Amino acid sequence: MTLNPCLDKTLVVPGWKPGDSVRGKAVRDVVGGKGNNVARALKRLGRSSRPVTFLGGAAGATCRALLAEVDGLDPIVVETRSTTRVILTVATEGTTDQTAFFDPDPAISQAEADELVAQVERALSEPGVEALTLSGSSPSPTTHGVYSELISLARARRIPVFLDTYGPALEAIWGFWPTVIQMNRREAAMRLGKPSVDDEDVVRLLRDWRRRGVACGIVTDGPDPALVQFGDVLYQVAPPEIPLKNPIGSGDSLLAGLVDGWLKGSEPEAVIRRAVACAAANASVWDAGAIEPETVERLEDELELEAF
Numbered sequence: 001m002t003l004n005p006c007l008d009k010t011l012v013v014p015g016w017k018p019g020d021s022v023r024g025k026a027v028r029d030v031v032g033g034k035g036n037n038v039a040r041a042l043k044r045l046g047r048s049s050r051p052v053t054f055l056g057g058a059a060g061a062t063c064r065a066l067l068a069e070v071d072g073l074d075p076i077v078v079e080t081r082s083t084t085r086v087i088l089t090v091a092t093e094g095t096t097d098q099t100a101f102f103d104p105d106p107a108i109s110q111a112e113a114d115e116l117v118a119q120v121e122r123a124l125s126e127p128g129v130e131a132l133t134l135s136g137s138s139p140s141p142t143t144h145g146v147y148s149e150l151i152s153l154a155r156a157r158r159i160p161v162f163l164d165t166y167g168p169a170l171e172a173i174w175g176f177w178p179t180v181i182q183m184n185r186r187e188a189a190m191r192l193g194k195p196s197v198d199d200e201d202v203v204r205l206l207r208d209w210r211r212r213g214v215a216c217g218i219v220t221d222g223p224d225p226a227l228v229q230f231g232d233v234l235y236q237v238a239p240p241e242i243p244l245k246n247p248i249g250s251g252d253s254l255l256a257g258l259v260d261g262w263l264k265g266s267e268p269e270a271v272i273r274r275a276v277a278c279a280a281a282n283a284s285v286w287d288a289g290a291i292e293p294e295t296v297e298r299l300e301d302e303l304e305l306e307a308f
């Protein structure tokens with residue numbers, strides 16, 4: 001699920017500075033939003049997945065077509081009166097420099113939010129549903145509680161829930177907690193109301209989630225080691241060194257790797273290796289979620305994992 005999708009336009013340009021008139025070299029449209037990246041990564045890993053999202057207006061129609069015709073996915077969509085936002089990413093040719101310009105978040109009506117919950121509830125009752133992933137920010141006050149509702153619905157059906165969010169959508173969770181939570185250090189600092197966090201802060205946060213029934217919690221730190229609480233064991237995992245191409249979508253690929261390892265019934269260390277290798281594989285390619293299984297398998301053996 002993605003509550004705040006976008007039409008992600010990437011414009012490749014020569015070197016520039018503010019105020020220049022810049023002629024683009026290439027342009028490409030993909031459907032953005034963290035859950036959509038998760039769905040693409042899961043497909044690369046051989047899993048069948050359905051994106052769930054809001055889409056509206058001309059940008060939304062383009063997104064729907066791209067999900068079906070380019071990504072080969074069958075989305076569950078609630079149409080909104082507000083148009084889907086567009087994010088323009090300007091990538092400077094020959095470098096890793098990129099600047100993103102975001103449209104304002106859409107206004108989602110209460111009826112639209114309720115319809116999304118109803119559609120997912122129906123989908124969760126269908127045979128063959130093995131997991132639910134909830135990814136990204138909440139765009140509107142009407143959607144802040146959606147993740148909390150869906151966690152309750154899924155956990156009541158014994159369907160594992162994998163959560164990657166922050167801000168109001170995370171603050172709204174009560175009662176049932178997800179099976180797995182992941183976030184990065186910046187988001188952990190937001191959760192704790194601090195400008196930054198150290199390892200002790202992260203460990204306290206992970207142990208708090210554990211007390212709430214979360215089976216696995218991960219806080220990542222880009223190319224630096226991540227901390228993982230899996231059951232009662234704390235792990236530190238250092239990602240493998242890779243030629244960095246584009247880190248966008250790495251957290252989403254990590255979540256896909258967690259789902260894949262979890263559903264295989266792998267041991268905790270194998271699940272962690274799978275997840276972090278997926279994140280690294282994503283950062284080594286341009287398109288978010290376009291991970292190669294062969295690369296993932298190679299990187300699983302190259303990362304460093306230590307239990308405390």
